[in-house]
Amino acid sequence: MPQIVVENLIKTFRIAARAPGLWGSLTGLLKRDFREVRALDHVSFSISRGELVGYIGPNGAGKSTTVKILSGILVPDSGRVSVIGRTPWVDRIDYVRRIGTVFGQRTQLWWDLPVIESFDLLRDIYAISPDKYRASRDELIEVLELRELLDITVRQLSLGQRMRCDLAAALLHGPELLFLDEPTIGLDAESKLAVRELIRKLNKQRGVTVILTTHDMDDIEALCRRVLVISDGRILSDGTLQDLRASVTRERWLTVDLAEGAPIATVADPDAQLIRQEGRRFCLAFDPQQTSVPELIARIARKYPVHDLFVENPPIESIVAQIYAQRAAPAAHGITASGDSKT
Amino acid sequence: MIFDYIRLYCRYVDISLRGQMQYKTSFLMRSVGHFLVTGTEFLGFVALFNRFGQINGWTLPQMGLFYGMISLCFAISEAAQRGFDIFPNLIKSGDFDRILLRPRSPAFQVLGQEFQLMRVGRFTQALIVLIWSAKRLDIQWTVANLTLLLIAIVGGMCLFSGLFVLQATICFWTTESLEIVNCTTYGGVETAQFPVTIYRPWFRSIFTFVIPLATINYFPIHALLNLRDPLGSTRWVQWISPLAGVAFLLVCLQCWRFGVKHYTSTGS
Amino acid sequence: MKPYVAILRSRFLTLLQYRAAALAGIGTQLFFGFVRVMIYDGFYRSSSGPHPLTLDQVTTYIWLGQAMLLLAMLDVDKDVAVMIRTGNIAYEMTRPLDLYNLWFARAVSGRAAPLSMRAIPIFVVAGIFLELQKPSSAGAAALFAVSLVGALLLAASLVVLMTISLLWTVSGEGIYRLASPLIFFFSGLVIPLPMFPDWMQQWIAVLPFRALIDTPFRFYLGSFNTTAAVMALLHQYVWIVTLVLLGRLILTRGLRLLAVQGG
Numbered sequence: 001m002p003q004i005v006v007e008n009l010i011k012t013f014r015i016a017a018r019a020p021g022l023w024g025s026l027t028g029l030l031k032r033d034f035r036e037v038r039a040l041d042h043v044s045f046s047i048s049r050g051e052l053v054g055y056i057g058p059n060g061a062g063k064s065t066t067v068k069i070l071s072g073i074l075v076p077d078s079g080r081v082s083v084i085g086r087t088p089w090v091d092r093i094d095y096v097r098r099i100g101t102v103f104g105q106r107t108q109l110w111w112d113l114p115v116i117e118s119f120d121l122l123r124d125i126y127a128i129s130p131d132k133y134r135a136s137r138d139e140l141i142e143v144l145e146l147r148e149l150l151d152i153t154v155r156q157l158s159l160g161q162r163m164r165c166d167l168a169a170a171l172l173h174g175p176e177l178l179f180l181d182e183p184t185i186g187l188d189a190e191s192k193l194a195v196r197e198l199i200r201k202l203n204k205q206r207g208v209t210v211i212l213t214t215h216d217m218d219d220i221e222a223l224c225r226r227v228l229v230i231s232d233g234r235i236l237s238d239g240t241l242q243d244l245r246a247s248v249t250r251e252r253w254l255t256v257d258l259a260e261g262a263p264i265a266t267v268a269d270p271d272a273q274l275i276r277q278e279g280r281r282f283c284l285a286f287d288p289q290q291t292s293v294p295e296l297i298a299r300i301a302r303k304y305p306v307h308d309l310f311v312e313n314p315p316i317e318s319i320v321a322q323i324y325a326q327r328a329a330p331a332a333h334g335i336t337a338s339g340d341s342k343t
Numbered sequence: 344m345i346f347d348y349i350r351l352y353c354r355y356v357d358i359s360l361r362g363q364m365q366y367k368t369s370f371l372m373r374s375v376g377h378f379l380v381t382g383t384e385f386l387g388f389v390a391l392f393n394r395f396g397q398i399n400g401w402t403l404p405q406m407g408l409f410y411g412m413i414s415l416c417f418a419i420s421e422a423a424q425r426g427f428d429i430f431p432n433l434i435k436s437g438d439f440d441r442i443l444l445r446p447r448s449p450a451f452q453v454l455g456q457e458f459q460l461m462r463v464g465r466f467t468q469a470l471i472v473l474i475w476s477a478k479r480l481d482i483q484w485t486v487a488n489l490t491l492l493l494i495a496i497v498g499g500m501c502l503f504s505g506l507f508v509l510q511a512t513i514c515f516w517t518t519e520s521l522e523i524v525n526c527t528t529y530g531g532v533e534t535a536q537f538p539v540t541i542y543r544p545w546f547r548s549i550f551t552f553v554i555p556l557a558t559i560n561y562f563p564i565h566a567l568l569n570l571r572d573p574l575g576s577t578r579w580v581q582w583i584s585p586l587a588g589v590a591f592l593l594v595c596l597q598c599w600r601f602g603v604k605h606y607t608s609t610g611s
Numbered sequence: 612m613k614p615y616v617a618i619l620r621s622r623f624l625t626l627l628q629y630r631a632a633a634l635a636g637i638g639t640q641l642f643f644g645f646v647r648v649m650i651y652d653g654f655y656r657s658s659s660g661p662h663p664l665t666l667d668q669v670t671t672y673i674w675l676g677q678a679m680l681l682l683a684m685l686d687v688d689k690d691v692a693v694m695i696r697t698g699n700i701a702y703e704m705t706r707p708l709d710l711y712n713l714w715f716a717r718a719v720s721g722r723a724a725p726l727s728m729r730a731i732p733i734f735v736v737a738g739i740f741l742e743l744q745k746p747s748s749a750g751a752a753a754l755f756a757v758s759l760v761g762a763l764l765l766a767a768s769l770v771v772l773m774t775i776s777l778l779w780t781v782s783g784e785g786i787y788r789l790a791s792p793l794i795f796f797f798s799g800l801v802i803p804l805p806m807f808p809d810w811m812q813q814w815i816a817v818l819p820f821r822a823l824i825d826t827p828f829r830f831y832l833g834s835f836n837t838t839a840a841v842m843a844l845l846h847q848y849v850w851i852v853t854l855v856l857l858g859r860l861i862l863t864r865g866l867r868l869l870a871v872q873g874g
Contacts, residue, residue: 013610068610073443075608089607097446108441112362121358124351125445368785376788383792387802394806395658398650522635526642533646541653542646 002046009079011040039065041233052203052210054224062233063213100170104182109154116150126173140168160191180212217316254284262305355455377464404479411473412560413535416499418466426456430511498585499559505595515602558584615716622720644677663805671744672803674737678730683798683823687774718767747833754830761847768854778865799825819850
């Protein structure tokens with residue numbers, strides 16, 4: 001029995017289109033022109049308890065619309081949504097008691113209060129029993145390492161510290177489901193790693209289902225076995241990261257560093273495409289089904305004075321960018337999974 | 344259950360006050376400034392009565408009673424309803440979404456946003472005028488009279504609160520400049536500072552039946568001063584008329600609920 | 612002179628964008644004016660007089676007051692206040708502009724733009740529908756216009772003074788919050804100044820604030836004979852000069868203080 005079921009979700013927004021300038025403002029007062037934007041177009045998916053799912057898509061794709069509907073603060077035009085056995089927007093005030101949310105860009109803590117007081121206030125707002133609260137609070141303080149931060153005013157916390165506190169705040173009332181929106185935005189490298197690790201721990205140890213919306217692909221790669229891609233209101237892809245990658249391209253990249261002192265012209269191969277060159281470093285894209293990795297390496301090493309080389313997958317960003325682009329222009333360039341290749 | 348809400352509200356107020364008291368000098372300056380703003384306004388009326396003697400048969404102390412009562416109610420509402428007053432900010436910043444995600448009534452949470460203590464300036468000034476006027480008019484503060492005063496103040500607080508809620512509800516449809524609704528709140532206070540009989544009949548009707556400000560001070564004061572009302576109200580009516588303020592608030596809260604529904608179906 | 616005019620112009624144009632706000636504000640002000648006129652009507656019907664102004668004159672005074680509200684509803688320059696609070700004021704000091712002139716230009720344009728957006732519609736509506744009388748003569752109208760310019764300059768000098776005071780009070784709230792309501796009161800916007808008791812008239816006349824509202828309005832109503840007119844204009848300009856010089860003096864002191872403290 002999946003925890004979240006979304007079926008044929010449709011949501012349309014009417015946006016007022018107003019002509020610019022003074023004349024536009026005046027006519028706008030009399031008559032409003034509306035533009036209809038289909039934010040969600042027959043979106044369907046289901047998520048099981050305890051999953052850690054990534055939800056990605058270009059800006060305006062419908063991510064935040066979906067999350068708003070799942071959290072009960074937006075009502076769709078049509079479609080069925082069942083979360084923890086309930087329809088989110090029906091009896092919203094009771095429903096939101098069971099979910100937690102973290103928005104990376106806005107804290108839910110009170111700016112001028114010490115962290116612990118924000119927690120206490122949330123206890124009162126959520127009407128958590130004193131025993132449950134103490135247990136939950138202490139556990140979260142331990143897991144998220146907040147002991148030194150408790151007496152500090154939220155205003156004075158660093159971004160990374162605030163994010164950890166926000167994570168705790170979202171889980172104090174013991175929700176089974178957590179929505180995370182851009183949790184690592186603006187964090188330095190170390191904090192990002194720490195926050196990711198904490199999210200992983202929370203998902204594993206507490207069994208909290210997590211839906212992660214983000215533009216940071218490293219977050220996705222690090223945390224999510226399953227990724228949903230949405231664009232223009234439609235789900236483009238729903239599966240593991242490997243499936244996602246494979247659905248776009250089998251392409252792999254070979255990066256070659258030429259030895260010092262050797263004359264550089266270019267590094268070329270009939271079965272590979274040069275994508276990038278920086279000084280002595282050349283990056284080639286190739287299809288491992290056309291020419292295997294060892295074959296290509298052997299050919300290159302024979303032809304050129306190679307100092308070092310390595311093989312990798314194209315960065316997930318470029319994969320995702322291609323997916324986003326696919327919806328606009330289905331004709332593929334380069335190497336695709338279907339085996340066609342154009343140069 | 345009610346007790347739980349009251350406790351939570353006290354917590355909200357406590358937090359809000361502590362936040363404001365962190366800036367003691369600022370708070371003091373603002374309060375004194377507010378006292379001066381309302382005080383100079385009243386001094387103007389004193390000067391006018393000094394010159395004209397009376398208005399439509401009403402003397403300065405009597406007018407002071409009208410002024411004091413309505414101003415007192417308004418000061419309390421001004422302070423408590425600050426969250427609704429700055430509601431456009433909550434919508435624009437996305438903080439209202441956060442409010443919807445919490446398991447409490449949104450109106451209650453907006454109420455708890457801020458309790459603006461600086462309005463104590465107007466409150467103090469209104470209290471002084473009220474006490475002075477009562478003394479000059481030789482009003483005995485019997486249990487009956489105090490009860491009447493209490494009913495009037497509660498009714499007034501509800502009425503003004505309703506206006507603030509209504510003002511905020513408009514934001515669900517447009518965040519364009521809403522200064523015009525100040526006509527109802529600040530304009531309302533201006534209007535009700537004087538007995539409504541000095542206004543033209545059509546104007547008077549609006550402030551008796553649509554936005555029932557007259558029920559807050561005009562009718563109760565006739566009972567308090569044992570006067571016969573030229574508009575024909577009976578003592579009985581004069582005693583319960585402030586409850587119109589309560590009814591008004593309930594209507595406004597319904598509109599608010601409608602507004603929240605609209606917001607959740609159209610997004611922001 | 613050129614850079615200050617440019618600043619004046621650009622700020623004026625920026626503030627003109629707040630049209631919607633102005634429109635709503637106009638509605639509110641028409642309401643307030645309407646209520647006030649009814650109140651005075653009540654007073655006048657209750658007493659036979661004589662009074663320093665007739666009901667028609669008071670009505671005109673009230674409507675002019677609503678139109679010219681922003682001349683005496685003074686506040687500090689918000690942008691400069693932020694700069695002082697955050698310490699960015701130090702950057703302003705490195706610019707090749709005279710700081711007082713800059714702030715003065717900002718104050719003038721900061722008043723002129725919203726003022727004209729509100730004054731003209733209110734003037735028109737009140738003049739046609741709400742018993743705002745015409746100026747008592749062409750000469751009166753001319754003097755009214757002249758003294759309005761003076762009022763604007765005076766208002767600017769007061770705004771700059773209040774802004775400068777922020778250099779001292781750390782929390783930035785200070786003096787101007789107390790000064791604002793008093794300026795408003797003694798300008799004639801709460802009660803027309805002629806309506807104040809006789810014993811007050813003398814020293815109200817000395818204070819600068821009447822030159823913001825009362826002086827132009829009395830010109831409009833034709834209340835001044837030649838001597839009084841000259842004295843009134845003189846009063847206005849003497850105060851403008853005094854406050855400007857005072858402002859420059861205090862600003863120099865304040866900036867020196869800031870430089871010593873490290874900015």
